[in-house]
Amino acid sequence: MLRGLTARIDLKAAMGNLERIARAAGGRPVIAVVKADAYGHGAVELSRAFIQGGAHTLAVAFVSEARELRESGITAPILVLFDRSEIPAFFDLGLTPVIHDMKTAREFSEEAARRGRDLPVHVKIDTGMGRMGLERPADVSDLIKLPGIECVALMSHLSDADLADPLCSIRQVEKLNSAAADLFPKSITLHMANSAAVFSCPEAHMDAVRPGIALYGTSPFDDANDKHPGTSELEPVMSVSAKVLTVRRVQKGNTISYGRTFTAERDTLAAVLAMGYADGYNRALSGQAHVLLRGQRARIAGRVCMDLTVADVTDIEGVSEGDEAVLLGRQGTEKITSHELAKMAGTIPYEILTSLGARARRVFN
Ligand SMILES: *Cc1c(COP(=O)(O)O)cnc(C)c1O
Numbered sequence: 001m002l003r004g005l006t007a008r009i010d011l012k013a014a015m016g017n018l019e020r021i022a023r024a025a026g027g028r029p030v031i032a033v034v035k036a037d038a039y040g041h042g043a044v045e046l047s048r049a050f051i052q053g054g055a056h057t058l059a060v061a062f063v064s065e066a067r068e069l070r071e072s073g074i075t076a077p078i079l080v081l082f083d084r085s086e087i088p089a090f091f092d093l094g095l096t097p098v099i100h101d102m103k104t105a106r107e108f109s110e111e112a113a114r115r116g117r118d119l120p121v122h123v124k125i126d127t128g129m130g131r132m133g134l135e136r137p138a139d140v141s142d143l144i145k146l147p148g149i150e151c152v153a154l155m156s157h158l159s160d161a162d163l164a165d166p167l168c169s170i171r172q173v174e175k176l177n178s179a180a181a182d183l184f185p186k187s188i189t190l191h192m193a194n195s196a197a198v199f200s201c202p203e204a205h206m207d208a209v210r211p212g213i214a215l216y217g218t219s220p221f222d223d224a225n226d227k228h229p230g231t232s233e234l235e236p237v238m239s240v241s242a243k244v245l246t247v248r249r250v251q252k253g254n255t256i257s258y259g260r261t262f263t264a265e266r267d268t269l270a271a272v273l274a275m276g277y278a279d280g281y282n283r284a285l286s287g288q289a290h291v292l293l294r295g296q297r298a299r300i301a302g303r304v305c306m307d308l309t310v311a312d313v314t315d316i317e318g319v320s321e322g323d324e325a326v327l328l329g330r331q332g333t334e335k336i337t338s339h340e341l342a343k344m345a346g347t348i349p350y351e352i353l354t355s356l357g358a359r360a361r362r363v364f365n
Pocket of ligand 1: 081193195196210211
């Protein structure tokens with residue numbers, strides 16, 4: 001169902017980010033992470049752009065996401081990071097699973113035997129994320145001996161590459177390297193670098209990098225500790241706007257929205273916008289965040305509602321019904337970033353992008 005928001009998706013910016021990431025990773029292959037509908041940007045369109053831009057492989061979380069890509073004609077390699085609910089689909093759709101436990105590995109092995117065909121897989125080693133992956137080398141060793149399973153890569157995931165201290169990441173890198181040396185004395189493809197490690201931890205670049213958020217033009221680092229060369233060149237891919245439904249005068253002393261948290265301290269001009277928390281505009285932005293109208297900042301007045309939000313446009317000349325209010329992105333010389341919204345909403349840019357992108361009408365250019 002389409003609601004009030006319009007998301008403009010700049011595919012050229014996405015391809016530019018891919019290029020910047022590949023450069024930062026010393027030209028290594030890029031596994032483009034397009035899970036969660038490409039972080040709210042549209043998985044099919046973004047996948048096509050990344051493949052065209054030279055990405056080596058796509059990565060999704062679930063089989064259903066991979067199926068959508070295959071059904072839209074995308075033939076590139078697809079890595080499924082977490083899901084193992086439909087084992088036959090991996091064979092039918094030509095998907096590569098990430099295997100993180102013995103039970104699943106056996107199921108893949110049995111299906112491979114039934115079909116008389118080996119399945120290439122990546123095996124995940126838990127080096128410190130504590131979420132998924134095998135921890136004991138003996139388990140990995142048993143797993144890779146199973147018939148029908150061809151382990152073509154070992155991978156791991158970093159828990160805090162976005163923090164200022166790179167030592168934690170280095171410890172994780174060493175764990176993966178030593179597991180690889182024990183299990184595959186000849187050599188095996190290794191990957192573990194998320195966006196943060198692409199820009200901050202060359203030791204983690206290994207044989208391929210696996211970025212998500214940076215592809216979409218958002219730095220993985222907090223503004224406060226972002227001194228990494230390269231992240232400032234990332235270009236946001238998505239901008240989001242909402243239509244002004246009506247502009248009304250609110251008399252001095254009157255209040256706006258639920259809970260009457262905004263009282264007009266002067267005669268106020270209020271623009272009612274077709275956006276709310278049902279569109280992914282976080283309610284914690286109430287009374288704090290800005291939108292851009294006529295190239296200027298207007299503050300949200302009172303609480304964000306389900307479908308509507310009001311902005312105080314008293315100081316902005318000429319706002320009228322039908323205008324586009326930008327809640328994320330640029331208008332004129334002003335901009336609102338996902339970092340700005342995330343900070344106010346007490347969350348991270350990832351959640352801002354996936355929430356706002358999911359329910360907007362998307363326009364690609
Ligand atoms: C989401 C994800 C990534 C990408 O992380 P970013 O921080 O968005 O770069 C990489 N690897 C795995 C396993 C992931 O789940």
